[in-house]
Amino acid sequence: MTNLLLPPGPPDVTGPDLRVPDLxxxxxxxxxxxxxxxxxxTTLAVPAFAQSAAPAAAPAGNAATSAVIDxxxxxxxxxxxAIPPFAGGTSxxxxxxxxxNDLNNCxxxxxxxxxxxxxxxxxxxxxxxxxxxxxxxxxxxxxxxxNGDQLRVEFRLWDILPGTQLQGTAYTTGAANWRRIAHxxxxxxxxxxxxxxxxFDTRIAYISTTGPGNNPxxxxxxxxxxxxxxxxxxxxxxxxxxxxxxxxxxxxxxxSYINKAVRVYLFDxxxxxRSLVGNFRTMTFAPRFTPDGSGIIMSLYRxxxxxxxxxxxxxxxxxxxxxxxxxxxxxxxxxDGSQIVFESDRGGDRQLYVMGADGSGVRRISFGAGxxxxxxxxxxxxxxxxxxxxxxxxxxxMAPDGSGERILSESYYVVAPTFCPNGRVIMFQRGDGDSARxxxxxxxxxxxxxxxxxxxxSDPAWxxxxx
Amino acid sequence: MSQTVLNTLEKLRxxxxxxxxxxxxxxxxxxxxxxxxxxxxxxxxxxxxTQAERGAIGDKVRQCWFIDGGAPNVQSMSVLLTAYTKPxxxxxxxVIAGPDIARxxxxxxxxxxxxxxxxxxxxxxxxxxxxxxxxxGRPETFTFRFSP
Numbered sequence: 166m167t168n169l170l171l172p173p174g175p176p177d178v179t180g181p182d183l184r185v186p187d188l189x190x191x192x193x194x195x196x197x198x199x200x201x202x203x204x205x206x207t208t209l210a211v212p213a214f215a216q217s218a219a220p221a222a223a224p225a226g227n228a229a230t231s232a233v234i235d236x237x238x239x240x241x242x243x244x245x246x247a248i249p250p251f252a253g254g255t256s257x258x259x260x261x262x263x264x265x266n267d268l269n270n271c272x273x274x275x276x277x278x279x280x281x282x283x284x285x286x287x288x289x290x291x292x293x294x295x296x297x298x299x300x301x302x303x304x305x306x307x308x309x310x311x312n313g314d315q316l317r318v319e320f321r322l323w324d325i326l327p328g329t330q331l332q333g334t335a336y337t338t339g340a341a342n343w344r345r346i347a348h349x350x351x352x353x354x355x356x357x358x359x360x361x362x363x364x365f366d367t368r369i370a371y372i373s374t375t376g377p378g379n380n381p382x383x384x385x386x387x388x389x390x391x392x393x394x395x396x397x398x399x400x401x402x403x404x405x406x407x408x409x410x411x412x413x414x415x416x417x418x419x420x421s422y423i424n425k426a427v428r429v430y431l432f433d434x435x436x437x438x439r440s441l442v443g444n445f446r447t448m449t450f451a452p453r454f455t456p457d458g459s460g461i462i463m464s465l466y467r468x469x470x471x472x473x474x475x476x477x478x479x480x481x482x483x484x485x486x487x488x489x490x491x492x493x494x495x496x497x498x499x500x501d502g503s504q505i506v507f508e509s510d511r512g513g514d515r516q517l518y519v520m521g522a523d524g525s526g527v528r529r530i531s532f533g534a535g536x537x538x539x540x541x542x543x544x545x546x547x548x549x550x551x552x553x554x555x556x557x558x559x560x561x562x563m564a565p566d567g568s569g570e571r572i573l574s575e576s577y578y579v580v581a582p583t584f585c586p587n588g589r590v591i592m593f594q595r596g597d598g599d600s601a602r603x604x605x606x607x608x609x610x611x612x613x614x615x616x617x618x619x620x621x622x623s624d625p626a627w628x629x630x631x632x
Numbered sequence: 633m634s635q636t637v638l639n640t641l642e643k644l645r646x647x648x649x650x651x652x653x654x655x656x657x658x659x660x661x662x663x664x665x666x667x668x669x670x671x672x673x674x675x676x677x678x679x680x681x682t683q684a685e686r687g688a689i690g691d692k693v694r695q696c697w698f699i700d701g702g703a704p705n706v707q708s709m710s711v712l713l714t715a716y717t718k719p720x721x722x723x724x725x726x727v728i729a730g731p732d733i734a735r736x737x738x739x740x741x742x743x744x745x746x747x748x749x750x751x752x753x754x755x756x757x758x759x760x761x762x763x764x765x766x767x768x769g770r771p772e773t774f775t776f777r778f779s780p
Binding site (some may be wrong): 231232234235236237238239241242244273287297302324326327330356358359360361442545547589607609 | 676678681686689690693694697698699700701702703705712726727739740741742743744745746747748749750751752754755756774775776778779780
């Protein structure tokens with residue numbers, strides 16, 4: 166019994182008619198909450214002919230038989246997917262190109278050339294037999310309608326071999342948001358075919374370095390995760406280092422040497438203003454936000470060493486978590502907020518330690534050859550990424566108990582790992598000074614790729630999902 | 633009844649043939665009746681396959697069996713599928729088998745893993761199963777277990 170194709174029907178579009186505010190001019194106001202709250206996304210019904218992807222039960226009597234044909238020893242391979250041009254289009258930009266690059270560059274999809282297959286009629290079903298011949302297993306079709314400065318984008322995701330529709334959604338937004346819609350569509354495709362949330366609708370904060378080596382200009386910069394929409398948040402009149410995104414607000418914590426004092430600051434992405442975290446009389450550095458975004462965890466210099474403390478965003482409600490006399494630094498909460506990983510030289514050299522969120526139960530987890538630092542806990546909770554300095558620099562991962570250490574990349578200088586929001590990809594810095602560049606790699610150790618930036622780039626920080 | 637027939641009957645009785653135990657028995661290797669009979673589309677022929685025949689089918693489908701090696705907990709996953717074949721032995725439909733349906737509906741990573749198993753069975757490179765001659769020429773049903 167094959168899936169029968171009946172004449173297609175029009176897509177069913179329902180939902181509140183909300184509008185996304187246009188981004189004002191060239192000065193981008195990155196108001197994440199504004200965009201999340203006002204983008205129209207409606208579900209497109211499955212065309213009458215194509216079955217939904219709901220699984221059917223095997224007939225009674227066939228289930229749980231003891232006799233099976235085993236298929237094992239699977240190989241790892243990307244999903245072949247075709248993304249032909251969307252009907253219509255927009256003068257704003259190449260939306261299909263952005264979607265294709267997102268999926269292809271993550272290493273888990275392989276874009277298939279479908280130029281020889283007839284276009285899918287609007288609201289209709291693809292010619293599944295023809296698409297099977299291309300080797301594609303998934304297909305994205307869509308249409309774009311531009312009306313002045315407003316866009317309506319419809320897309321459908323198809324499972325070619327069973328001949329079913331997996332997803333159908335329509336978006337209405339300002340034309341200036343065309344890239345974000347492309348990233349959102351790529352995230353939907355990623356999630357539907359892989360089961361995990363995507364990471365394409367995100368941003369990277371980093372430090373841009375320009376100027377002479379003995380007097381560099383270090384500016385806080387931000388860009389989309391694919392390198393687009395790069396802009397500088399500071400003008401270089403004061404140095405910025407070590408940016409970290411808030412998980413809940415449009416804020417970045419960072420270190421600066423304003424007035425020659427090393428302090429932790431907050432940068433508000435909406436207003437473009439900075440504020441000092443607390444009024445500490447000594448150095449504060451290595452900041453990260455607490456998992457709920459309501460506070461900061463960071464290091465506080467003390468008597469030749471540094472303690473790990475938490476405080477509110479204005480520097481109040483200070484709690485000291487470590488007081489070992491050693492240099493305790495680079496703290497990072499586990500995603501559930503119950504534990505903290507940090508680096509310390511309390512044992513003689515820099516190693517990784519894990520403790521409870523209240524500072525109790527400190528235990529060392531790194532025991533390999535070399536010194537360990539820059540720990541960051543995966544959003545999945547299953548891995549801690551780190552920088553290791555042995556014969557060379559290396560970026561690696563280990564389980565939270567220190568087991569299963571794997572090196573992902575080695576070079577004369579690789580540091581500062583940061584996870585994407587689903588924990589699948591790590592970005593880090595390769596090189597230093599004016600040769601510093603940002604690189605991504607899958608946690609399996611495959612698919613290392615360099616990110617193009619107009620200046621040298623260091624200290625990357627990956628934002629949460631914007632949508 | 634003619635005398636000839638009666639004589640024949642008498643002769644047979646004297647041979648005690650009707651007093652011997654019946655020797656006729658069903659032949660399960662032919663499939664069908666012991667596993668449901670009636671509608672052949674509901675019969676599962678997996679049990680009728682020899683170990684070697686199952687291995688040959690598994691080897692064929694394995695050529696199309698790909699997973700995402702970095703998915704969470706993928707190495708511990710396993711899914712049962714029921715595959716339906718046409719008379720020429722080509723899989724035309726594959727569905728999640730009963731015990732795994734609940735997990736398919738609640739665990740998206742498992743659902744993605746199971747979807748890949750379905751695609752492996754429907755891939756034209758692997759969907760023509762190497763069936764033994766005894767199972768050719770009619771629709772059949774088979775149970776597959778996919779694991780990493």
